[in-house]
Amino acid sequence: xxxxxxxxxxxxxxxxxxxxxxxxxxxxxxxxxxxxxxxxxxxxxxxxxxxxxxxxxxxxxxxxxxxxxxxxxxxxxxxxxxxxxxxxxxxxxxxxxxxxxxxxxxxxxxxxxxxxxxxxxxxxxxxxxxxxxxxxxxxxxxxxxxxxxxxxxxxxxxxxxxxxxxxxxxxxxxxxxxxxxxxxxxxxxxxxxxxxxxxxxxxxxxxxxxxxxxxxxxxxxxxxxxxxxxxxxxxxxxxxxxxxxxxxxxxxxxxxxxxxxxxxxxxxxxxxxxxxxxxxxxxxxxxxxxxxxxxxxxxxxxxxxxxxxxxxxxxxxxxxxxxxxxxxxxxxxxxxxxxxxxxxxxxxxxxxxxxxxxxxxx
Amino acid sequence: xxxxxxxxxxxxxxxxxxxxxxxxxxxxxxxxxxxxxxxxxxxxxxxxxxxxxxxxxxxxxxxxxxxxxxxxxxxxxxxxxxxxxxxxxxxxxxxxxxxxxxxxxxxxxxxxxxxxxxxxxxxxxxxxxxxxxxxxxxxxxxxxxxxxxxxxxxxxxxxxxxxxxxxxxxxxxxxxxxxxxxxxxxxxxxxxxxxxxxxxxxxxxxxxxxxxxxxxxxxxxxxxxxxxxxxxxxxxxxxxxxxxxxxxxxxxxxxxxxxxxxxxxxxxxxxxxxxxxxxxxxxxxxxxxxxxxxxxxxxxxxxxxxxxxxxxxxxxxxxxxxxxxxxxxxxxxxxxxxxxxxxxxxxxxxxxxxxxxxxxxx
Numbered sequence: 001x002x003x004x005x006x007x008x009x010x011x012x013x014x015x016x017x018x019x020x021x022x023x024x025x026x027x028x029x030x031x032x033x034x035x036x037x038x039x040x041x042x043x044x045x046x047x048x049x050x051x052x053x054x055x056x057x058x059x060x061x062x063x064x065x066x067x068x069x070x071x072x073x074x075x076x077x078x079x080x081x082x083x084x085x086x087x088x089x090x091x092x093x094x095x096x097x098x099x100x101x102x103x104x105x106x107x108x109x110x111x112x113x114x115x116x117x118x119x120x121x122x123x124x125x126x127x128x129x130x131x132x133x134x135x136x137x138x139x140x141x142x143x144x145x146x147x148x149x150x151x152x153x154x155x156x157x158x159x160x161x162x163x164x165x166x167x168x169x170x171x172x173x174x175x176x177x178x179x180x181x182x183x184x185x186x187x188x189x190x191x192x193x194x195x196x197x198x199x200x201x202x203x204x205x206x207x208x209x210x211x212x213x214x215x216x217x218x219x220x221x222x223x224x225x226x227x228x229x230x231x232x233x234x235x236x237x238x239x240x241x242x243x244x245x246x247x248x249x250x251x252x253x254x255x256x257x258x259x260x261x262x263x264x265x266x267x268x269x270x271x272x273x274x275x276x277x278x279x280x281x282x283x284x285x286x287x288x289x290x291x292x293x294x295x296x297x298x299x300x301x302x303x304x305x306x307x308x309x310x311x312x313x314x315x316x317x318x319x320x321x322x323x324x325x326x327x328x329x330x331x332x333x334x335x336x337x338x339x340x341x342x343x344x345x346x347x348x349x350x351x352x353x354x355x356x357x358x359x360x361x362x
Numbered sequence: 363x364x365x366x367x368x369x370x371x372x373x374x375x376x377x378x379x380x381x382x383x384x385x386x387x388x389x390x391x392x393x394x395x396x397x398x399x400x401x402x403x404x405x406x407x408x409x410x411x412x413x414x415x416x417x418x419x420x421x422x423x424x425x426x427x428x429x430x431x432x433x434x435x436x437x438x439x440x441x442x443x444x445x446x447x448x449x450x451x452x453x454x455x456x457x458x459x460x461x462x463x464x465x466x467x468x469x470x471x472x473x474x475x476x477x478x479x480x481x482x483x484x485x486x487x488x489x490x491x492x493x494x495x496x497x498x499x500x501x502x503x504x505x506x507x508x509x510x511x512x513x514x515x516x517x518x519x520x521x522x523x524x525x526x527x528x529x530x531x532x533x534x535x536x537x538x539x540x541x542x543x544x545x546x547x548x549x550x551x552x553x554x555x556x557x558x559x560x561x562x563x564x565x566x567x568x569x570x571x572x573x574x575x576x577x578x579x580x581x582x583x584x585x586x587x588x589x590x591x592x593x594x595x596x597x598x599x600x601x602x603x604x605x606x607x608x609x610x611x612x613x614x615x616x617x618x619x620x621x622x623x624x625x626x627x628x629x630x631x632x633x634x635x636x637x638x639x640x641x642x643x644x645x646x647x648x649x650x651x652x653x654x655x656x657x658x659x660x661x662x663x664x665x666x667x668x669x670x671x672x673x674x675x676x677x678x679x680x681x682x683x684x685x686x687x688x689x690x691x692x693x694x695x696x697x698x699x700x701x702x703x704x705x706x707x708x709x710x711x712x713x714x715x716x717x718x719x720x721x722x723x724x
Contacts, residue, residue, distance in 0.1 A: 015723070176538060177556070177559060177560040188625060190627045190628065193555075194690050195538050195557035195558055195559065195577065196558075196560075197577065197587065197588075198558075198578035198691045201578070201579075201583065202691055202693040204581070204583060205581075205693060206693060215557065216563070217559070217563075219563045219566070221591050222559060222591065224590055225559065225587035228586055228721070229583050229584065261519065261520065263518060263550065279551060328556050328557060329563050329564055331567060331568055332564060349723070350722070350724070353718065356590070359586065361375065361376060361708065
């Protein structure tokens with residue numbers, strides 16, 4: 001591991017990957033700033049159409065000459081499904097100040113997977129990562145034929161081994177510390193909530209393909225630890241979410257920066273799929289509602305149902321009714337420029353490396 | 363950190379602590395073997411009386427001249443409380459082959475905290491760790507006056523800071539990966555389920571007292587990572603639980619060694635307190651029962667209720683009705699002697715250290 005994989009393949013100096021964060025966080029400005037600071041940026045194409053992604057690719061390419069990746073959700077296509085909001089959600093909308101929203105809504109989701117891959121080919125994007133499953137064998141072969149490095153996402157060793165068997169090039173191991181949606185696709189009970197330290201130790205013994213670490217990594221010491229445990233690089237999300245360049249709303253950033261010392265929870269009540277975030281009224285009330293028997297719809301239906309209140313609260317600056325997705329290392333993040341965040345992590349990393357002789361037991 | 367704390371204080375060569383495992387796992391033979399292999403052993407006094415502990419201390423001292431620690435549970439004293447077994451538990455007892463056990467049982471628990479501390483003083487035990495809370499200020503002062511190093515157990519940064527404020531000497535940070543009971547005493551939702559990688563990064567920024575790492579650490583790379591993240595040493599449990607010297611039953615060890623790749627869950631249904639273990643029929647059926655409204659009693663009552671079936675299954679060699687407490691790194695453990703387990707970890711640690719120059723980014 002003399003050169004980390006990113007350096008070997010793409011000439012990137014630092015083994016740091018800005019995690020793709022869907023929902024309008026990772027904009028071209030953030031992504032290009034990461035790339036221009038010698039780390040790897042990632043556009044998140046989840047929830048957006050291929051045409052929106054294309055605009056973002058073009059804009060990012062105008063801002064950087066460096067390579068960047070795109071992330072694609074492998075969500076099921078859903079069209080024109082009618083779903084009814086839970087009465088609790090309607091009450092919460094009124095409490096938040098949102099009047100007269102629709103109670104029965106039309107849910108449609110098409111992640112346009114093939115079209116997004118086609119864009120990557122057309123714009124010479126060298127890396128695609130996938131979340132929520134493993135892409136079809138034909139697609140994998142097609143991407144390989146175009147020279148694209150294909151990354152899977154796993155939350156336990158079984159998923160990682162499935163990704164290896166499917167001939168993907170590498171895998172991001174998402175520890176239970178990670179913010180936002182769990183990338184799980186094989187779940188038995190809490191089998192997708194493995195702590196990163198454990199996940200990496202097991203991977204070091206069992207996995208043959210290269211792997212990346214994700215989940216609560218926010219310091220240089222954290223990055224170095226992951227590399228000692230065999231990770232080629234670390235995906236860093238929350239630390240970039242509060243960066244000056246991020247598109248996260250003021251209310252969202254403030255809530256995270258304020259939440260130092262409080263804890264995050266894993267919940268399904270906002271989107272219908274497990275995700276980690278800071279607990280607020282939205283989670284608390286929907287939990288209460290679910291415990292009293294009002295069913296939470298499966299993803300992406302519940303996500304669509306809770307969209308109105310989240311969008312309204314975002315604009316209104318009210319963090320109690322937002323989704324405050326976040327990892328577990330909130331105490332380690334600060335609102336700074338992307339460059340400052342990266343420099344701080346690299347400085348900590350190099351200082352740790354220099355002090356390491358002191359750790360010898362001889 | 364030129365010398366780790368254990369070396370500074372007690373002259374112990376390796377920064378490895380055998381985690382105290384209550385319920386008859388960590389016997390004098392195991393503890394003394396660890397001590398005689400240059401690491402720190404720990405007797406677990408949870409669930410046993412002071413007089414049993416005294417016998418174990420004497421036996422351990424006959425087998426080693428090295429220092430070792432004792433762990434004390436800060437559980438509430440309960441006397442002569444009558445509790446009724448859940449009907450599901452009675453059915454499970456019959457399924458396991460246990461006939462005619464009592465349906466209404468007498469629950470008494472006295473951890474004899476003061477008496478155990480007195481034993482430590484009398485037998486010159488230099489280290490006491492506490493689980494499930496913070497000892498009373500007078501007790502802390504008393505132990506300090508006798509030169510005892512006092513360790514607290516925390517599962518999140520709030521608990522760790524409370525322990526620091528209470529003037530304990532150091533704290534073990536128990537990541538969500540850890541097997542057995544969570545040492546939590548301040549719980550809000552999942553605030554006691556923080557992954558070790560995150561817990562250590564946050565501790566490095568916020569804690570002033572020395573800290574130890576616990577939770578799924580089973581390899582030298584894991585140990586080195588924890589030390590880079592500022593931990594003085596690592597508590598290792600599950601890896602020693604399957605050692606040749608451990609008193610874990612054949613059924614228990616086999617179940618863990620067989621469970622590679624399967625996952626553990628955090629459950630309250632066996633003891634009434636959150637603990638991590640391999641899922642089996644006991645957990646599954648009690649979960650089902652709880653979800654249908656049959657209440658699980660608080661600790662230690664539920665622990666007493668489920669004792670008969672666990673003791674019987676242990677003897678009968680049936681792992682389906684045991685408590686299979688285990689951490690999340692099951693794929694990394696092997697049944698070997700204590701010395702071999704320690705040597706393997708130290709070898710991995712030193713090899714990692716030697717290869718570390720390759721991780722420089724310059």
